[in-house]
Amino acid sequence: MAAHRVLRWAAAGMAVLAAATGCTGAGHRPDRVRPTLSGPAEPVPGAKRGGTLTILQQADFVHLDPQRQYVTHANAVDQLMVRTLTMLKNDPRTGRQVLVGDLATDAGTDVHHDGKTWRYTLRDGLRYADGSTVTAADVAYGVARSFTPQLADGPHYIQQWLTGTADYDRTYRGPYRGGAKTPPGVTVSGRTITFHLAAPHPDFGYAASLGTTAPIPARTDPGLAHADGYDTAPPATGPYRVSRYQRGVQLTLVRNRYWDPRTDPVRHDYPDRIVVRIGADPRQQTDRLIADEGADRYAVSIDGVPPERVAGVLADRSLRSREVVGFWPFVTYLMINTRRVAGIAERRAINYAIDKAGYLDAIGGPSHGEVASTLLSPTVLGFDRYDAYPSPGHGGAPAKARQLLGGRHPTLRYAYPDTSKDRAAVKPMVASLRRAGFRVVTTALAAAAFYPAVARPDNRYDLYPVSWGADWPTGTTVLPPLFDGAGIRSNGTNWSLLSVPALTDRLRAVSAEQTAPAAGDWATLDRDIMRRYAPCVPLVYMKNLSLAGSRVHGVFQSGTAGSPLFYDSWLG
CATH class of the missing domain: 3.40.190.10 (Periplasmic binding protein-like II)
Known part of the structure; x- marks a missing residue:
């Protein structure tokens, strides 16, 4: 299911933003349903036809x-x-x-x-x-x-x-x-x-x-x-078709002359061509867009601003109108292996102990996202902010954790991907657990092997960070994949290995409800799972920061799609 998506998306390493003031982030609010809508799509105010939009990205498409x-x-x-x-x-x-x-x-x-x-x-x-x-x-x-x-x-x-x-x-x-x-x-x-x-x-x-x-x-x-x-x-049915595709180098799209805008309530075909240039890394993309010269004035970065460039971008007021910002659909969690950490008091102690603010700072600070306290993302219909295990400034509550442990000093095996970001993040996590009385043994796993290793039901780790994004903005694609007992299998997505028949029944019952009334029930389940079972520690609601050239308009960040989108884009 969506694990495929998680592995690829979470590995993308896009820089993210919490504090920027750019106005092109449109994905932070959940969606609704409009039963019938006819084409053509409403014109974008001020939009002009013509020109070539360039999309910059480092890696080629897999499919x-x-x-x-x-x-x-x-x-x-x-x-x-x-x-x-x-x-x-x-x-x-x-x-x-x-x-x-x-x-x-x-x-x-x-x-x-x-x-x-x-x-x-x-x-x-x-x-x-x-x-x-x-x-x-x-x-x-x-x-x-x-x-x-x-x-x-x-x-x-x-x-x-x-x-x-x-x-x-x-x-x-x-x-x-x-x-x-x-x-x-x-x-x-x-x-x-x-x-x-x-x-x-x-x-x-x-x-x-x-x-x-x-x-x-x-x-x-x-x-x-x-x-x-x-x-x-x-086979092209939208406003563009492939003209030429040189794998690893460039994809060129031109207009599909048989696309009829009267049949399409969503898309426009303002640019004459859309060219995806492959190869530049995020730093190169960002530097080119900051310089804003030549064809790069008509370009947009899809990989985002890297952490080492975020402070400079945020400090440059001239770039604010060119920021593409907003939530991703992803939340990063510290999963707790409930088979190995079976006691609820110990799992609650872990939740109180974790220094979430320190974790966020270690992976880039507010430019990476926002401290999380819920299982559902702000992009999901029914999101309702609460904190089952609060601590001052999200820095951890070691005294509360020690009280729950009752003088015990359990040993935890903490696995993490061997990347520069995760190596930095593990330090405040381990320090906060030790302050609370836990003994911690860390294991760095090769990044490509990390998800397969922790997705094994017989894995030998107690804690491991994972990221999960909804396939669409309802709880259906978040809570059941993460906590339905049927998801416990090799390469499954129930990483906490939580298996509670009564919870599985509730997850399936809410999944069968109509979308609007289900929203409140997903929020209730979110609270109940954290308070009754504490199977993980929500860490960060992830956000994105990308840049566009000065002549690019209409590109926006979608919290549902988890990417900048281009169907309203125009050049001028």
């Missing part, structure tokens, strides 16, 4: 194939080319992300009002870059591709919800090698596609905004042996 893509930066670029049944649209008046129909006429019809049957009707006038018509059968075929084990890099929500099992590919393994072109649980009639789920999932409309529902025409599919071709040129 652009929509069914395999599950990384923030790739998603931001894919949105310019690839459309899905639904999409989260930024509302500039409120700063909220609103769920709307994209390929579909609306955000979905809950046919029987039970969250199990979802119907979508495609808009008229949808075409690919070759002029051919987009059909509901193409959407079904795209979903079918996502069942293919060899293409399982993307999200798995819809596949699991259709089959009712995490082993969704046990019997149906995609449309290749004789498999049906329409997956189990999906029916197509004309322009309408219907999903028949095994259990209620009121959040289905959000899952339909992921690349799983991007249309792929079966008639032009080159087959499994050549599936990588969609990573270099996915």
Whole structure:
């Protein structure tokens, strides 16, 4: 599920911002649903057509194939080319992300009002870059591709919800090698596609905004042996298409002349071209954008300002109008292995002991984020700030922790990734635990091996920092993945190994509720999990700081997507 996303996103190492005053951060408020919205998208005030927008990033994309893509930066670029049944649209008046129909006429019809049957009707006038018509059968075929084990890099929500099992590919393994072109649980009639789920999932409309529902025409599919071709040129249904892609060097997008803005309530095509230049590291990107010369005046950094440049950027008032700032959907936690640290008093003592302010300072200070006290991020619908284990200035309460330990001095094994940031962060963490009476043994693990090691149910560590981001802004993609007992397996995401049947039942019950009333129940569960079980220590709500050139407008930071987005961008 979203662990794939976490490993790649958390490794990106983007600098983040808490105190900047730039006005281009729009992702900090949770979203709502707007059932029906027609195209074209409202014009961006002052926007002009023309020019080339340049996106600077260090690493190449792993995938652009929509069914395999599950990384923030790739998603931001894919949105310019690839459309899905639904999409989260930024509302500039409120700063909220609103769920709307994209390929579909609306955000979905809950046919029987039970969250199990979802119907979508495609808009008229949808075409690919070759002029051919987009059909509901193409959407079904795209979903079918996502069942293919060899293409399982993307999200798995819809596949699991259709089959009712995490082993969704046990019997149906995609449309290749004789498999049906329409997956189990999906029916197509004309322009309408219907999903028949095994259990209620009121959040289905959000899952339909992921690349799983991007249309792929079966008639032009080159087959499994050549599936990588969609990573270099996915079938374009949005305002842009791939003109040229030199892996590791540059991706060039040009307008898709068959995209009809009257069918699209979200996107614009203001720039003539969008060029992604690959290779410059974050420091080089930042220095070029500070200098603001030549073509870099029309560029934006997607990797963010590195820690060593943050202070200078924040001190330079001339850059404030060019800051792209806002929350990520990620929270960093210190996970507690509840199998090894079984006593609730000891886990509560860890929560009281930890110096969160020291941790934040060690990883870059307020430029990295904001001290966290909840499991849910501020980007999630229903977020309600509380602190179950408060301490003065978030610096830890060692006396309270020692009281809970009752004179005992437990030994804790603390594992962390062997990176410069984590080596710095471990020092205040260990110091605060020792002040509270714990004995601590630290283990540095190779960064690439860290998540696989701590995701093992038999791992031999007591504490380890992890980051988790919601796939869409509700508690459904935060609390169940982290604390459902069924998630305890190798490469699972229940890193605390908490397994409480009553809690699992509550998580599943709230997941079946309608999105709006569920928001308050997720907030209640957030409190209950921390107060009753203390399975982790929330450390930081992560934020982003990037820069844009002086001629770039309309780029904004999305707390839902976890990346700057470009569909409102223009140059002038």
